[in-house]
Amino acid sequence: MNQKNNLIIGIIIAAVVAASYNVGADPAEFVKGIPNLGIIIEEAIQVEPELLGTAFVSMFETIEMAFIGTIVGGAISLPLSMLAARNLNSKYVYGPIRAVLAAIRTLPSILWAILFVIMVGLGPFAGILATIMYTIGFMTKLQYESIEAVDADPVDAVNAIGVSKSQLIRYVVMPESAAHLLSQLLYTFDYNVRHTSIIGLVGAGGIGFYIINYIKFFEYGKAAVFMLVVLATVLVIDWISVKIRDKYIVKTQRGMEVKARIKTS
Amino acid sequence: MTLLTVSSTNHSFTNISKISTKTLVQMNDVWASYDSKNYVLREITLSIDNGVNYAIVGQSGSGKSTLLKLMNGMMKPSKGQVKINYQTPDTHDKKFKPLMAKIGYIPQSLGLIKNLTVIDNVLIGALPRIGKLKSFFKMFPENEIKEAEKILKLVGLEDKFERKAYMLSGGEKRRVAIARALIQKPELLLADEIVSELDHVTAREIMNLVADAQRTFNLTAVMVHHNMQLALEYANRVAVIKEGQKILEIGVEGDRIVDFQTGNMTQKEIIELYNQ
Numbered sequence: 361m362n363q364k365n366n367l368i369i370g371i372i373i374a375a376v377v378a379a380s381y382n383v384g385a386d387p388a389e390f391v392k393g394i395p396n397l398g399i400i401i402e403e404a405i406q407v408e409p410e411l412l413g414t415a416f417v418s419m420f421e422t423i424e425m426a427f428i429g430t431i432v433g434g435a436i437s438l439p440l441s442m443l444a445a446r447n448l449n450s451k452y453v454y455g456p457i458r459a460v461l462a463a464i465r466t467l468p469s470i471l472w473a474i475l476f477v478i479m480v481g482l483g484p485f486a487g488i489l490a491t492i493m494y495t496i497g498f499m500t501k502l503q504y505e506s507i508e509a510v511d512a513d514p515v516d517a518v519n520a521i522g523v524s525k526s527q528l529i530r531y532v533v534m535p536e537s538a539a540h541l542l543s544q545l546l547y548t549f550d551y552n553v554r555h556t557s558i559i560g561l562v563g564a565g566g567i568g569f570y571i572i573n574y575i576k577f578f579e580y581g582k583a584a585v586f587m588l589v590v591l592a593t594v595l596v597i598d599w600i601s602v603k604i605r606d607k608y609i610v611k612t613q614r615g616m617e618v619k620a621r622i623k624t625s
Numbered sequence: 626m627t628l629l630t631v632s633s634t635n636h637s638f639t640n641i642s643k644i645s646t647k648t649l650v651q652m653n654d655v656w657a658s659y660d661s662k663n664y665v666l667r668e669i670t671l672s673i674d675n676g677v678n679y680a681i682v683g684q685s686g687s688g689k690s691t692l693l694k695l696m697n698g699m700m701k702p703s704k705g706q707v708k709i710n711y712q713t714p715d716t717h718d719k720k721f722k723p724l725m726a727k728i729g730y731i732p733q734s735l736g737l738i739k740n741l742t743v744i745d746n747v748l749i750g751a752l753p754r755i756g757k758l759k760s761f762f763k764m765f766p767e768n769e770i771k772e773a774e775k776i777l778k779l780v781g782l783e784d785k786f787e788r789k790a791y792m793l794s795g796g797e798k799r800r801v802a803i804a805r806a807l808i809q810k811p812e813l814l815l816a817d818e819i820v821s822e823l824d825h826v827t828a829r830e831i832m833n834l835v836a837d838a839q840r841t842f843n844l845t846a847v848m849v850h851h852n853m854q855l856a857l858e859y860a861n862r863v864a865v866i867k868e869g870q871k872i873l874e875i876g877v878e879g880d881r882i883v884d885f886q887t888g889n890m891t892q893k894e895i896i897e898l899y900n901q
Contacts, residue, residue, distance in 0.1 A: 517736025520697050520716060521809060522725030523752045527760050531749050535740040 404584035411582055415567065415589040422566035423593065425484050426552035429491025434545050437496050441503035442529055447515065448507065458504075465497035473559035484565030491552055491559070499548050506540040507533055546601040553597055557590050647674045649813060649845050650696055655705035657691050664703070665691050666869045673862070675812075678839060679847045680860035682899065688869040689849045690733065693815045696847065697730045709813065726753035729806025729814040729844075733821070735798055737805075739791035743782060746790050746801050747773045750808035769808075776804045779841075780834060796827040800834065807838055814839070814846045821851060832859050853899040857892050865899060 380386075443449060444457045467475075472490035480486050510533055518532050534541075560568020567586055574583035650673035657666040665688040673679045683689045694700040695707050698714030698721055707714060709728070715721050729750070737746050751769045752760055759765070765773075777783060780800040785793070790801060799819050806814055816835065820828035836859055839846050850856045856863045857877055864874045876883040880892060 511734075513732055513734040514736040514738050516699060517730060517732050517734075518738075518749055520699055520725060520728070520730040521750060521753060522716075522722045523749070524757055526757050527752045530761055531741070531745070531752065532738055535738050538740060 400580050403578075403580040406581040407585055407588075408581050409585070411585045412589070414570070415586045418567040418570055418586070419589045419593055421484060422556045422560070422568070422590075423553060423597075425487045425491060425566055426549060426556040428488050429495055429556065430545065430549040430552050432488075433492040433495025434499055434548065436492070437499040437503055438541075440496065441500045441507055442533070444500060444504040445507040445533075446504075447510070447512070448525065448529070448533070461497060461500045464493060465501065467493075467497075469494040469555050469559055470562060473562045473564040477563050482563040482565075487556055487559050487564035487566055490564055491556055494555070495548055495552065498551075499544060502544045502548075503537075503541060506537045506544070509540075510536045543605050546604055550594075550597055550601050554590075554594055648672050649675050649710055650679075650847065651706070651708040652695070653706040655695060655702045655707060657688070657695060657700060658703045661703065664869055666695075666702075666866075669705070669871055671864055671871060671874065673845060673847060675845055676839075676843060677845055677862055678836070678860045679845070680856035680863045681847065681849045681866060682851065682853050682856045682863055683849075683866035684851060687866045689866050690817050692866065693730070693817050693847065693849060696813070697728050697815055698725065722753070726809060727812045729809050729811035731799075731802045731806055731814075731816040731819050733817045733819070735802040735819070737790045737798055737801055740789060742787050742789055743777065743793070743801050744770075744773055744786045747777060747804045747808055750805040753809075773804070773808055776807050779807075779838070780804045795823055796831065799823070799831050803831070803834060803838065807842065810842070811844055814844050814848075816846065816848045818849050818851065820855065828855065835859075853896045857895065 440457060440461065444454050444461060446454055469490055472493045473487060476486035476489040480489065514532050514536065515528065518528055523531070556566050557568045557571075560566040560570070561572040563569060567590060571583050571586045571590075574580070574586070650671070652669050652671050655666060655669040656664050657669075658664045669692065681689045681692055691700065695702055696709060696714060698709075698716045698718070701715060710724060712721060712724055714724070714728075716725060738749070741749075745763075748765055748769060751765070751773070755765065755769065774783075774786065777786060780803055782797060782800050782804070785797065790798065793801065802819065806816075814835070820831050823831065832855065835846060835848070838844070848856075848860070853863075853865075860877055862874065862876050865872050875895065882892065882895060
């Protein structure tokens with residue numbers, strides 16, 4: 361067994377080396393390039409604080425884009441997820457819906473951004489549209505998986521009363537998966553702030569637009585100000601979403617504990 | 626033990642398959658299987674009259690929960706016939722929906738929505754009577770809310786309307802599940818081992834509650850138990866299921882066992898026999 365494992369590890373290492381050689385990834389080049397990094401860092405630490413105002417304004421724009429994208433994308437995702445959940449629909453419904461969602465997911469956000477820049481021109485609107493599409497692809501998968509994970513007993517019990525499907529979703533599926541859905545919405549917003557910063561690189565508005573332009577003109581000091589603002593913002597948003605998640609998820613966990621205690625008593 | 630074997634081959638019950646006007650539940654030679662290979666129920670024939678408190682008793686794995694699922698149409702028999710009020714139960718059949726609204730079903734896990742309040746859990750039982758749009762926005766008619774409050778008072782939860790279901794004790798959860806079934810204004814109440822996890826005192830409180838409700842609302846109750854003592858105490862008729870077959874069915878009147886096909890036995894003897 362051990363020999364077999366060693367063989368597998370050996371094969372994987374050989375494959376990495378061969379692939380690196382094939383694409384021309386040479387560690388020597390990396391070492392040679394270290395002094396260049398020094399130049400960038402040297403320029404980047406000459407931070408130009410007068411740009412902070414612009415950086416915050418563009419960061420706020422990015423957050424707004426991410427916010428709109430998350431809420432609109434999330435709102436579109438929810439009904440789609442209900443249709444894509446296997447425990448609520450026949451395969452003739454969830455099959456095609458899942459195929460479309462998988463197709464949406466295949467395009468990375470940056471490609472969506474390029475597509476929308478071509479469609480509606482440069483600026484935040486293209487970024488928002490890209491974020492919406494990306495959110496739909498990403499969130500539906502998370503959502504229909506948590507809908508499918510809803511305890512089957514309450515679903516069966518309420519179904520046996522003869523309620524309609526919309527009532528079943530409203531009174532069983534939604535409340536039972538609410539904590540998960542909320543947590544996913546926060547996570548997606550968190551993630552969207554980061555990637556909305558990036559899609560600006562292709563002209564889709566927000567802080568990324570500034571970063572790419574300063575980098576293009578070798579003004580690393582100016583780019584650094586904007587990157588630091590992104591870093592700080594992401595940390596703050598992360599901290600806030602952890603707080604919100606704790607508040608709601610801890611609550612449902614307590615619910616489960618009570619249930620477990622009664623079962624064993 | 627020999628008695629059990631003898632009565633398992635006794636097919637005298639197939640003779641009562643003629644549907645009388647009073648019959649609510651009728652099963653004729655019903656076989657059921659989850660995998661179309663192994664039968665969890667075989668040759669089940671029984672009929673339950675209106676207003677009866679019918680108990681199905683058996684050890685775990687005997688197929689008694691499956692029997693309830695056949696009655697409310699969550700499961701279809703592989704063979705044989707199930708009729709509830711002369712209709713074939715099937716939860717996927719739209720024609721059966723009006724009758725589904727009249728069958729209160731309490732699974733062993735109770736099926737409460739843990740993040741909803743007590744009163745919202747109860748109002749779920751009224752949903753078939755409420756329009757889709759109104760129910761989507763939680764706009765319950767005033768009379769339904771009054772009804773839910775009345776039933777919650779009846780089951781002794783008047784001070785817990787707004788409590789979330791996950792915060793309740795085991796006994797309280799069962800009361801909510803019973804209230805949810807009662808607001809359906811059911812003709813038939815199916816309850817699957819709802820007292821088996823409770824202590825003796827609470828179990829009897831819940832059983833008394835069901836018995837009271839049964840009298841008040843004039844409903845037919847089919848309750849699954851694994852405790853024979855409890856079944857004999859509360860039911861008018863008791864069917865014993867063993868390894869998927871109905872091995873005996875007895876009528877109970879107070880302390881007396883009546884219309885028992887294998888002769889006169891006392892409750893104590895029945896319990897001893899069952900525990901073998």
